[in-house]
Amino acid sequence: MLADVRDDFPLLARTVRNGRPLVYLDSGATAQRPRAVLEAEADFLTRSNGAVARGAHLLAEEATEAFEGARADVARLVGAPVEEIVWTSGATAAINLVANGIQNATLGAGGAEADRFRIGPGDRIVVTELEHHANLIPWQQLAARTGAELAWIPVDDAGVLDLSTLAEIVSPSTKVVAFTHASNVTGVITDVAAIVARAREVGALTVLDACQSVPHIPVSFPELGVDFAAFSGHKMLGPTGVGALWGRKELLDALPPSIFGGGAIAVVTMERTTWLEAPTRFEPGTQPVSQAVGMGAAARYLMSLGMENVAAHEARIAQIMREGAASLDGVRLLGPVGGPAAGDVLGLAAVAVEGVHAHDVGQVLDDRGIAARVGHHCAQPLHRRLGLTGSTRASAHVYTTEADAHAFVEALASVRSFFGVTA
Amino acid sequence: MSSLEQMYQQVIMDHARAAHGRGLVQVDLPAHGESHQVNTTCGDEVTLRVGLEGDTIASLSWEGQGCSISQASISVLAELLDGESLETADETYEAFRALMQAKGEPLDDDREDMLGDATAFVGVGKYPARIKCALLGWVALKDALIQARGASSSATEGDKA
Numbered sequence A: 001m002l003a004d005v006r007d008d009f010p011l012l013a014r015t016v017r018n019g020r021p022l023v024y025l026d027s028g029a030t031a032q033r034p035r036a037v038l039e040a041e042a043d044f045l046t047r048s049n050g051a052v053a054r055g056a057h058l059l060a061e062e063a064t065e066a067f068e069g070a071r072a073d074v075a076r077l078v079g080a081p082v083e084e085i086v087w088t089s090g091a092t093a094a095i096n097l098v099a100n101g102i103q104n105a106t107l108g109a110g111g112a113e114a115d116r117f118r119i120g121p122g123d124r125i126v127v128t129e130l131e132h133h134a135n136l137i138p139w140q141q142l143a144a145r146t147g148a149e150l151a152w153i154p155v156d157d158a159g160v161l162d163l164s165t166l167a168e169i170v171s172p173s174t175k176v177v178a179f180t181h182a183s184n185v186t187g188v189i190t191d192v193a194a195i196v197a198r199a200r201e202v203g204a205l206t207v208l209d210a211c212q213s214v215p216h217i218p219v220s221f222p223e224l225g226v227d228f229a230a231f232s233g234h235k236m237l238g239p240t241g242v243g244a245l246w247g248r249k250e251l252l253d254a255l256p257p258s259i260f261g262g263g264a265i266a267v268v269t270m271e272r273t274t275w276l277e278a279p280t281r282f283e284p285g286t287q288p289v290s291q292a293v294g295m296g297a298a299a300r301y302l303m304s305l306g307m308e309n310v311a312a313h314e315a316r317i318a319q320i321m322r323e324g325a326a327s328l329d330g331v332r333l334l335g336p337v338g339g340p341a342a343g344d345v346l347g348l349a350a351v352a353v354e355g356v357h358a359h360d361v362g363q364v365l366d367d368r369g370i371a372a373r374v375g376h377h378c379a380q381p382l383h384r385r386l387g388l389t390g391s392t393r394a395s396a397h398v399y400t401t402e403a404d405a406h407a408f409v410e411a412l413a414s415v416r417s418f419f420g421v422t423a
Numbered sequence B: 001m002s003s004l005e006q007m008y009q010q011v012i013m014d015h016a017r018a019a020h021g022r023g024l025v026q027v028d029l030p031a032h033g034e035s036h037q038v039n040t041t042c043g044d045e046v047t048l049r050v051g052l053e054g055d056t057i058a059s060l061s062w063e064g065q066g067c068s069i070s071q072a073s074i075s076v077l078a079e080l081l082d083g084e085s086l087e088t089a090d091e092t093y094e095a096f097r098a099l100m101q102a103k104g105e106p107l108d109d110d111r112e113d114m115l116g117d118a119t120a121f122v123g124v125g126k127y128p129a130r131i132k133c134a135l136l137g138w139v140a141l142k143d144a145l146i147q148a149r150g151a152s153s154s155a156t157e158g159d160k161a
Helices: A035-048 A058-077 A091-106 A111-117 A137-146 A163-169 A192-202 A249-254 A289-305 A307-326 A358-367 A380-385 A402-418 B003-007 B010-017 B068-081 B086-100 B109-126 B128-160
Strands: A085-088 A124-128 A149-153 A174-180 A205-209 A228-232 A243-247 A265-268 A273-275 A331-333 A348-353 A373-375 A391-395 B032-039 B044-053 B056-065
Touching (some): A035 A058, A091 A228, A111 A249, A137 A149, A137 A174, A149 A163, A163 A192, A243 A249, A289 A307, A307 A402, A348 A358, A358 A391, A358 B003, A358 B128, A391 A402, B003 B109, B010 B068, B032 B128, B044 B068, B044 B128, B056 B068, B056 B086, B056 B128, B068 B086, B086 B128, B109 B128
Parallel strands (some): A124 A149, A124 A174, A174 A205, A205 A228
Antiparallel strands (some): A085 A243, A228 A243, A265 A273, A331 A348, A348 A391, A373 A391, B032 B044, B044 B056
């Protein structure tokens, strides 16, 4: 069972509008940080800050050790070898790193080793209809620039991925399948095994958006069998400005870099450059070191709580919010109330209130001290498919209490009468 | 009155429910303009069309969808400015922008008189995230009027030539 961690999060003690206690239900957008993360970053900056991998002095050594130690902690959280974790500025950058690497391979970079990444007319890139824009637009762009065709796995009327035509959509010409581990709108966890199995049959690379899964459920990328995965620091109780790309080592070593500069190189002459192995080849320039240290601390904090415990706690929060929301007149819960098995929906609930715009719903929640996300949550195609322009999303984390979940449902129950849309 | 009730004053709720000027009207006047504006944070949108007769807004209509603040604001704008002079439209636009920047404080009496029902949006100024909602239609109006004036001046020049 998850320990009561509220006191670890100083921000949660503040009051908001009208002196009300804060009910923070926007962790799907950005999570609050525990003291362990804030202090790790502060300790690093007040004691060990120095240039990583660039000096012979003590601070440079300590900084390098902290930076690489954080990489090892993050690797452990996702069940991966340390050399398979690439620091990025966030998940968006991580996905772009893969897409741009494929584009550069297509242009001839990386030589014969990178042949496997080449893509062009007649090839197909597959995404899903419920992707966050960060895992849609890079692939749209790659398709447009290479002449490959973009196809997508559709969702059903409930907003859940429909895998019934998977074998047709992931056709033999498919080179990349990019999909999310869990929808940031419906919360439904993807059947990764089914998609990976089909991708392997046709020899396509798989790229997983793991932003919503890594902070909330036990995840092992090697066990999931995908080829690449992206996740961010700030959704997993860590800092902003840092994230990670995980990739199988032989793929990372073959993928051409797409950002170039100092620190990532073996030999540079005036004519040409050779790259170091992964992950260093993808980390030119000065990295977000203190943020990486903070992300490492966040990984340790989550592992100390136990991801099984985190998942069980958030499943309980999901149940209260989703069953509660679905039981209200004029409130439409996006996605199913709950799936056939426990833990198949993340601790979030996105709703559309009949006759009331999401911004207006959010304002009523805000008046009660409840912080929720309103709008399309960077998933316009999914909302459009569901006949909506936006929704109101409450999303939980380790510090979310059952009282928070009930407060959301109670506030939601008051919305339609406030706007006079009930009979 | 709570901040929430101050923001959603009855006059705003009434305008949101029964909006003025909704439904785009065909404009055959040579001096006309149309503007499509989107609030990128929520996807709300409005298309607003104007037609001028001399210095008077002879036609003002719109179509759109969005939150109660954006819809009510466009409705109030349509009611206030349809049939008014361009000078009044410019002054009212500036007064409304000032109201949005006033952080919930009332304006002076002259500008309040000019704004009429639009003074009800005073509470929106306390919520920076919602100011864009209230301004959506006004931005469309400003843009449509610039186009209409351009069409008007080129038509005038054409007459001279």
